[in-house]
Amino acid sequence: MTILGREAEVDALVTDAYLEALLAGRPIEVPDPKSPRDAVDAAVRMASARLTRDLPRFHPSFRFEERLALRLAEAAATLRLPAAAGGEADPIPFRISGPGAADPLADLRLLDDDERRPLLIRGAMAASALSLAGAAWVAWRRNRTASARMARAIRAAHARRAPEAG
């Protein structure tokens, strides 16, 4: 590196330290006249002060801010959807026996808070299983030969009444 390049870098470093203090609102040390190396050029100080004062930060309109917030919320909901629908969830083995077998919420209670997001797929699995069990029970009831005396009496009465009606 040339001497000029080295000097420019040192000047830039001193200016950077000065700007750091200026922008942070810290008190700026008065340069020591005996060590001009540490002093920031007066022109640079003036330009820095002017730019700090004259370059405002802009804020967009409230209307734009809210419109974009809404758009981002919609986009975020779309990004979230696959997980909520169970697309990223691992299947959980369905428990047939055990203390919580009859309780569709038993599986859910075992989950941590973080794992509750893919709830839909887990709820759907439990509900489907319960529906199948219910259908099987009804089919069994309909086909089962009743052994109770009362049931036999009702069936006999019903059989007698059917030809009369015909």
Add this chain to the structure above:
Amino acid sequence: MARPVLWRAGAARKDAAPRLAHLDRDRPLVEAAQADPTQFDALYRRYLAPVYSYAYYELGDHHAAEDATEKTFLAALTNLERFEDRARPADGDGSSTFKVWLFQIARNTIANERRALRRHRTAPLDAAALARDPLDVERDATRRDEAAAAWRAVGKLPDDRRKAVVLRFVDELSTAEIAGVLGRSEGAVRVLIHRALRSVARELEPKPKPIRRGRTER
């Protein structure tokens, strides 16, 4: 307030040893948004004005700045899960790599907008946008003149110097952060800003009034 924590930086390099890194001040918000994208709103509200300001200074048009801001945040949200925090101890307290990443997206978006706008040349920054004090018209006029002069001086800077100045003075990014946004070394950024300030100073220094060569009195 940032505090140092130990964490493994750069998940791609599994062989790398854990190193001390500063906790990005945005890190909790970023992690929340990565886990649940609907939480992105907090990051959006924090950085809306800085990104919009940067876009406005670069594009000189409110509508173009709005477009660039919108594209920036939508791109950030869509790609947030790919964002990886790479804060270094050298970045200092309060450093935010999410901020650098967001401004990198903004810089690219603005570059595209500028290319599109070049076809329809926009007006320079409008000094009328500055806040006015209705009770002090004279002072207000002087302030506006001074501000317009400062804006003109910044507008005359070469592209990279202007970007560095806007990021430093308007968005108050650190030298390390600007280096990350512009893809330059910290030393190069310091020199860019130093030279930019010298150019601005030359533009702003009062010009000597031209001597009138009128008729001399007899």
